[in-house]
Amino acid sequence: MSNSSHRPSSIPSQQQQWPGKTGEMQPLPDHGEESYKGSGRLTGKKAIITGGDSGIGRAVAIAYAREGADVLISYLDEHEDAKETARLIEEAGRKAVLVPGDVTDAAHCNAIVQRAVEAFGEINIVVNNAAYQMTRDSLDEIGDDEFDRTMKTNIYAMFYICKAAVPHMPPGGSIISTASINADSPKPKLIAYSATKAAIINFSGSLAALLAEKGIRSNCVAPGPIWTPLIPSTMPADQVEDFGSAVPMQRAGQPAELAAPYVMLASDEASYISGANIAVTGGVAVI
Numbered sequence: 001m002s003n004s005s006h007r008p009s010s011i012p013s014q015q016q017q018w019p020g021k022t023g024e025m026q027p028l029p030d031h032g033e034e035s036y037k038g039s040g041r042l043t044g045k046k047a048i049i050t051g052g053d054s055g056i057g058r059a060v061a062i063a064y065a066r067e068g069a070d071v072l073i074s075y076l077d078e079h080e081d082a083k084e085t086a087r088l089i090e091e092a093g094r095k096a097v098l099v100p101g102d103v104t105d106a107a108h109c110n111a112i113v114q115r116a117v118e119a120f121g122e123i124n125i126v127v128n129n130a131a132y133q134m135t136r137d138s139l140d141e142i143g144d145d146e147f148d149r150t151m152k153t154n155i156y157a158m159f160y161i162c163k164a165a166v167p168h169m170p171p172g173g174s175i176i177s178t179a180s181i182n183a184d185s186p187k188p189k190l191i192a193y194s195a196t197k198a199a200i201i202n203f204s205g206s207l208a209a210l211l212a213e214k215g216i217r218s219n220c221v222a223p224g225p226i227w228t229p230l231i232p233s234t235m236p237a238d239q240v241e242d243f244g245s246a247v248p249m250q251r252a253g254q255p256a257e258l259a260a261p262y263v264m265l266a267s268d269e270a271s272y273i274s275g276a277n278i279a280v281t282g283g284v285a286v287i
């Protein structure tokens with residue numbers, strides 16, 4: 001990342017249809033395409049990343065591949081973004097597997113895991129990153145179907161994927177789930193999303209204790225405002241324009257700035273870290 005990406009900066013007003021496309025974002029996010037340098041910390045490991053086509057998922061996929069891991073990318077239907085992520089994985093000399101489909105469906109989550117087992121033989125890392133949110137001004141604006149989709153995408157899918165993957169994870173395996181600053185400071189216009197992120201942290205903590213005897217670790221990363229396609233596709237244009245300005249660093253974070261904790265938690269260096277929640281929030285304390 002260039003130094004300029006670390007300075008407070010405004011984001012122009014913009015909006016997209018959900019789930020959003022990376023190429024239509026202004027400015028384009030930094031996923032570490034030019035900056036991330038691997039050092040063999042994940043050599044030989046096999047990873048699943050849900051929501052891995054863009055945003056945080058793409059940044060993690062790039063980092064994992066450059067650290068030596070093969071990567072399966074689960075995504076909804078953003079085929080153009082997913083193909084670009086696969087290109088970057090393969091450019092790093094690693095195997096990329098793309099599996100489109102809806103993670104709200106348990107059968108599809110099982111198929112994701114089965115595809116990884118077929119392609120890789122085992123699973124060492126699971127990153128539960130797929131997410132859905134919508135900004136609403138009142139409870140009346142939240143439809144039952146929308147609430148259901150938020151819960152199923154953000155927390156049900158985590159349950160489905162973990163349940164299917166754990167039998168294929170050897171000791172030393174790592175489950176990393178994307179939580180949010182909103183779990184600690186829930187936003188009034190993101191009620192359903194904030195609730196799922198709190199649930200993810202709780203689920204992850206229980207999982208850490210439950211899987212300790214198997215030698216499998218479970219942790220969370222809690223991002224603050226990160227510039228991903230989820231933002232212009234789920235927030236009003238005026239809120240996009242101010243996105244990230246309220247945190248102490250006065251800017252939105254780039255997806256590339258999330259890669260380091262996901263790599264650390266996936267690596268053998270984190271062998272005694274389980275049940276943790278690492279905040280990457282631009283200066284906002286998460287307790």
